[in-house]
Amino acid sequence: MSRLPFYLIVALLMVVGIAMSIHRHVEFEVPWTPGEQRQVWEIEAQVTFDGQGEPAKVDMALPSSQDGFRVLTEHTASPGYGLAFLQENGARRAEWSTREAVGDQRLYYTAQVLVTEGARKATAPPPPPPVTDVAWERPYDTAAQQVIDRAWARSSDAFTFARELLSEFADDRQGENARLLLTQFDRVPLAVRLLNQAGVAAREVSGLMLDSGRRRQSLTSWIQVYDGDKRALFNPATGEQGKPDNLLMWESAGNAVLEVEGGRDSRISFSMLVRNQPAAAAVRSQLAEDSDTLLNFSIHSLPLEEQALFQTILLIPIGALVVVLLRVLIGIKTSGTFMPVLIALAFIQTTLLTGLVGFLLVVAVGLVIRSYLSHLNLLLVARVTAVIITVIAIISIFTVLSYRFGLNAGLTITFFPMIILSWTIERMSILWEEEGPKEVLIQGGGSLLTAVLAYLAMNNPWIRHITFNFLGLQLILMALILLLGNYTGYRLLELRRFKPVTED
Incomplete structure (x- = not known):
């Protein structure tokens, strides 16, 4: 048979198990080892405004998971306000509303943001x-065109043009045209306007x-410049291209960060604090949220119990693999096929020394009592039932004695x-x-050795971590x-x- x-x-x-594990590590950033640490930023945004005694609505931009960062959790504190999270064209916003806002109003938004290593696609289109066709008043039209022509001559594509254009407004390189435009316009809106006039998409x-x-x-x-499907971020003050590692993009769709209706003197300020925590704990909430997808079939979606x-x-398949290795390749005899795995599970609860x-x-006392029962010529079912009751009694007696003598470790024997x-x-x-008795010692010793291994x-902490977080490992173990x-x-x-044969 083939x-x-x-x-x-x-x-x-094997292939499916490895692919599932690699996908989980790359896409959801689940670490391979339990000791990895990740940075998590606690960011609090505070919105304040003066209410006018009329209905008020506050619309604030929210951050999204992006290149270098992933939003783990977010909370708000806004007593007396209704709250809705909105999403449109890849932009997330929070909208607070109330029927009457009087005097000083304060709204809070808090987010936990995980620092990640993998790149993520931008969500804003x-x-x-x-x-x-941008209209300028004189003499600003001539100055704008000359700035555009000068930068265009020294560039080759949209990104180099943006870099040269922004460098025209740098403090150490400003010419007469740039200084004239800056007397009338703010730097960032001016740069976006000039880029659009030159046919470069920017916001x-x-x-x-x-x-x-x-x-x-x-x-x-900041200024986001587009060249077809490519995009690049520029610092409007220096013209440098690229996103700093510590820059969290809060609003990337070109909309207002904060809009308040029914109030005045609105402001938004931010406080932040960084801390380190285990990587597995940092991504646990994200795994629970994304567990409805097929490739992220996750235990984290279940209740904690x-x-x-x-x-x-x-962990049982790991113990089963050890049993198969010892029995098939080495030839160790055990009392029962997978009884050592169950004993090993008990050792996990009791610790190894106490469990041994x-x-x-329990087994020694049980064998003594079982030898007496064998003289009574009982039926199998009755005899095994008597042994079960005897084992329960033995465990109960040992547990009580351990408590009486102050040996708290002995209390865990009930996990057997x-x-x-x-x-x-x-x-x-x-x-x-x-x-x-020789065969009893061979099989009993083999069972204990197998249970210990x-x-x-x-x-092992690494095995406990990888079996719980990577379900694809179960398929690999099966293979x-x-x-x-x-x-x-x-x-x-x-x-x-065959030793005598080799000697001959």
Whole structure:
């Protein structure tokens, strides 16, 4: 029979699992290791205005996830106001409204912004084609045309033209034409107007320079220039091209940052603070919000109680892989196929030393009592039920004694799977009767060794992190186990049978 379909299935599982994990790391920036730290900015915007005793509406631009930054959470504080978050043409805005605003009014907006490494596509669409027929009064029309001609002659495309045009208005390079225009017009609207007159699409945008611990900061104006599908950001004061690493674009659609109806003397100021936190915690809220997409099938969308449960359940395939490796490749014998995995799960709850001592005590006492039950000639069901009750009694007694002697670690022995322990005692007792104590020690020791190795693998911080955050790993584990299940060679412990042959 051809094995090609089998290897195709294994390859498909492997490729899909790796692709899902890489996509989750690249697209959602889930870290590979649990110790990575990320910068998170706490930004607070305060809007103030004087109410006139009439209905008021406040419309404020909001930041979006962008190149270098991702908005994690946002909150508002606006007692007595209705609030709606609006989105149009890629621009996000918050709209507060109230029937009566009297006196000093204060509205607050707070956002947590994660500093990211991956580039993200800009959400604001490009502006409409520029209006080249711009009307100027004399003598500003002549000065504007001369500035445009001078910059045009020293440029080759839209971006170099914007850089040369803005450099004309730099403080150390201003000519007579530039100084004349600046006496009548503000620098940023003037530059946008000149760029549009030359046929270059451009608009004014607003950004926030992030500096930890600063208060009452204002937005700064920048110029976004477009050349087809490409775009570039320019500093209007210096003509430098490029976006600084600490610049958060607050409004990128060319609209007003703040509009207030029913009030006067409106102002907006910003305070900011930076802190470091684990990367996994920083992106957890974003994973929960995006979990409805197919490629981000995420445990983070579940309630916290279920998340804690799955964090343990997802470790079971790791323990199963350890069992398969030890049984198939090495040839270690265990009492029950996957009983060591369940014991390893108990060790995670009890810690390794406490778990080992508790396991040995319960099994040893259980075997003594089981040996007495064997003389009663009970039926199997009744005998196993008696062993279960005995195990519960043993665990209860050990727990009470541990508490009485002040050994709090002994209280965790209740995490042991009682039914599995009962069947283990039953199997070992039958094995003792049929094969002798040597086989019991071999299988019992193999079970403990396997459980300890499975515990060390399952309790590793990196493995716990990657199994919980990358579900594609489950497909990779499935592919590896299928490959191991196809192994038909000798086990390592069986090679000792051939030692006399090598000696001869």
